Amino acid sequence: MLVLAESKSGQLRPIEDPFVATGPSGVAVRDRLKHLTPEDDKVLRAVGEHQGRLASADLRARCEAGKDQDKDAWAARKRELTAQSSSRIAGTITKATHDQFGLARRCLLAHIHNLEAGIRTLMHRLSQPIGSHGTKRAPGGYRSRREWFVKSRRLACLEARLERARHDWETGRVHVVRGGKRLLKNRHHLEAAQLTVQQWRQRWEAERWFLTADGESGKRFGNETIRVTPDGEVCIKLPAPLAHLANAPHGRYVLSCKVAFAHRGAEWRDRTSANRAVAYRIHYDVARGRWYLTGAWTRPVVKTIPLDAARAQGMVGVDTNADHFAAYRLDRHGNPVGDPKRFPYDLSGSAGHRDAQVRHAITRLLHWAKRCGVAAIGIENLDFTAEKTREKHGRKKRFRQLISGMPTGKLKARIVSMAAELDLAVVAVDPAYTSRWGDQHWRKPLTSNKRKTTRHDAASVAIGRRALGHPIRRRTAPPRHHQSDDAGHRTVQADRVSRGREEPRPPVTERAHDARSPTGVTKPRESSRTSKTVRDVRSDQE
Incomplete structure (x- = not known):
C-alpha cells in the first residue's frame, strides 16, 4: 500500500508502508592468539603466504574467464588447487574467488548507475539558460559561461567513463585487487599515509595472505582444516607442500596457545561439541603485531x-x-x-x-x-x-x-x-x-x-x-459531510496564522451583547465591566 504525500511544490510522492526488519542470519566472535612461539609465527606466515599465492592465481584465472564461466571450469580450477593444498582448502579458495568476483560485478553496475545519474543532471543543467533558477525538483542553469564550459568538459569525461564501464560490463571484465585498492593506492602516497616502504610492504603481504577455512557439519568440531576444540586448542591442517612443518599426526600443526571466546563462548562450545559447522579465519594485525582468530557460523533467521x-x-x-x-x-x-x-x-x-x-x-x-x-x-x-x-x-x-x-x-x-x-x-x-x-x-x-x-x-x-501507523499531524479532518460548510476545504491542522482556527469560545457575558436587536441592527460590543456599571446605575434609579 502506498500513501501519497503532498510536498510544497504540489507534487505527490509515494510513501512506503513501514515494515519490521529481518533479524541477523549469522554471528562472529574473535579472540587473540596469545603467547605464540617463534615456530608458531613462522608456520602461520608460511601457510598464509602459500595459500595467498594460490588464491591470487585462482582470482586471476576467474577474471580472465569473465562471463564464460560454468561449473566445469570451476571444477577444473578446484582440481588444480587440490594438488597444491587439499580439497577443502581448494573449495574455500574457489568460493572466496567467486564471492569477490560477484562483489566486483555488483560494484561495477552501481558505478554505471552513478555515472548515468551524473550525466542526466549535467545534460539537464547545460540545456538551461545561464543564470536560470531551479525548482524544488529540478536544478537550474549554471551561474556563468565559464562554469558552463567546465561542466561541458566534465560531461565528455563522464560519457567516456560510462562507455568504458559498459564495455567492461558486457565483456565480463572486472577490476579487483587482493589486499584492497586503498592499500594499493597508498603505495604512491606514502607520506600522506604516514608509512614507510617497509611498513607498507608488511601490510600488503599480510592482507594478501589466506588463512580461512569453511566449516562442515558432521566433521570433528565442525571444521577439518582449522580445528578448534571446546578447550581452546587450535590445530591447522597444513597444505601438502608444507607437510614437513607438522608437529602432530596426519600433517597437522598444533599451536602452543589456546583461545577462549569471551563473547558467545557458551554458544560456540555447544556448536563445536555437537560437531556443527564453524568457519574460522586467522588474521595478522601488522600495526599491533598480533594474531587473531575469528569464528563465524550461521544461525536460523530470527522470526x-x-x-x-x-x-x-x-x-x-x-x-x-x-x-x-x-x-x-x-x-x-x-x-x-x-x-x-x-x-x-x-x-x-x-x-x-x-x-x-x-x-x-x-x-x-x-x-x-x-x-x-x-x-x-x-x-x-x-x-x-x-x-x-x-x-x-x-x-x-x-x-x-x-x-x-x-x-x-x-x-x-x-x-x-x-x-x-x-x-x-x-x-x-x-x-x-x-x-x-x-x-x-x-x-x-x-x-x-x-x-x-x-x-x-x-x-x-x-x-x-x-x-x-498514525499520521504525523496531530489532528485529522472530520468526514467530508460533517464539515461546517458541508464540502469546504479544511486542513488536518490549521496553521498558526489562520484566523479561523479552532479555539475556546469567548465568555458568555461577552456573547450575550452580540445578539441582534429587534430592528436587525447589531449592537456594539461592550465589555463586561461597562455592562455591569449600567445595570448598577439602572438599579439605583429604580
Whole structure:
C-alpha cells in the first residue's frame, strides 16, 4: 500500500508502508592468539603466504574467464588447487574467488548507475539558460559561461567513463585487487599515509595472505582444516607442500596457545561439541603485531514479530543524524511521553574508532528503549546511494561530505543485530518529509520554558508516529459531510496564522451583547465591566 504525500511544490510522492526488519542470519566472535612461539609465527606466515599465492592465481584465472564461466571450469580450477593444498582448502579458495568476483560485478553496475545519474543532471543543467533558477525538483542553469564550459568538459569525461564501464560490463571484465585498492593506492602516497616502504610492504603481504577455512557439519568440531576444540586448542591442517612443518599426526600443526571466546563462548562450545559447522579465519594485525582468530557460523533467521505486536506497547522513534541519535518515546496512540533523549557519537578518526562510537551509541539507545518497556524502535530506512553525486550537490561540498560520512549501511546492520539480542524489533519507515513535518507540527507544541525541543527531536516523533501507523499531524479532518460548510476545504491542522482556527469560545457575558436587536441592527460590543456599571446605575434609579 502506498500513501501519497503532498510536498510544497504540489507534487505527490509515494510513501512506503513501514515494515519490521529481518533479524541477523549469522554471528562472529574473535579472540587473540596469545603467547605464540617463534615456530608458531613462522608456520602461520608460511601457510598464509602459500595459500595467498594460490588464491591470487585462482582470482586471476576467474577474471580472465569473465562471463564464460560454468561449473566445469570451476571444477577444473578446484582440481588444480587440490594438488597444491587439499580439497577443502581448494573449495574455500574457489568460493572466496567467486564471492569477490560477484562483489566486483555488483560494484561495477552501481558505478554505471552513478555515472548515468551524473550525466542526466549535467545534460539537464547545460540545456538551461545561464543564470536560470531551479525548482524544488529540478536544478537550474549554471551561474556563468565559464562554469558552463567546465561542466561541458566534465560531461565528455563522464560519457567516456560510462562507455568504458559498459564495455567492461558486457565483456565480463572486472577490476579487483587482493589486499584492497586503498592499500594499493597508498603505495604512491606514502607520506600522506604516514608509512614507510617497509611498513607498507608488511601490510600488503599480510592482507594478501589466506588463512580461512569453511566449516562442515558432521566433521570433528565442525571444521577439518582449522580445528578448534571446546578447550581452546587450535590445530591447522597444513597444505601438502608444507607437510614437513607438522608437529602432530596426519600433517597437522598444533599451536602452543589456546583461545577462549569471551563473547558467545557458551554458544560456540555447544556448536563445536555437537560437531556443527564453524568457519574460522586467522588474521595478522601488522600495526599491533598480533594474531587473531575469528569464528563465524550461521544461525536460523530470527522470526520477526507481527507489526501489530510491535506497536502494541508503543514505540521509540529514532532520528539518525551525522553526530547523534535523537530519540523520543511514544505510547501506542502516538502521544510523546517524557522528554527527548540524545545519544551522541563521533565519526572522526580511524575506522575502528568510528565503529566503536557507533556501537556504543546504539548500545545506550537500545538499553534505554528496553527500560521504557517498548517492544520495537522506529527508524528511517535511510539510503544515500543516489544522493551523493557530485553533479547533484556540486557546490554543497560540506553536505556531500556529511551524507558520505554517515555509515548508513553499517548502522542498519549494527542496529538490527544488536536489537535482536535484546528482543527488540526494528520497524523501518520511509524517511520522506519526517524532518519537515516533524518541525512543523511537533516542535512548538513540545517546547516549554523547561524543555527545548530541537528539529531532530520533532523528527523522531514524526518517525515514531509513522512507525505506529498514525499520521504525523496531530489532528485529522472530520468526514467530508460533517464539515461546517458541508464540502469546504479544511486542513488536518490549521496553521498558526489562520484566523479561523479552532479555539475556546469567548465568555458568555461577552456573547450575550452580540445578539441582534429587534430592528436587525447589531449592537456594539461592550465589555463586561461597562455592562455591569449600567445595570448598577439602572438599579439605583429604580
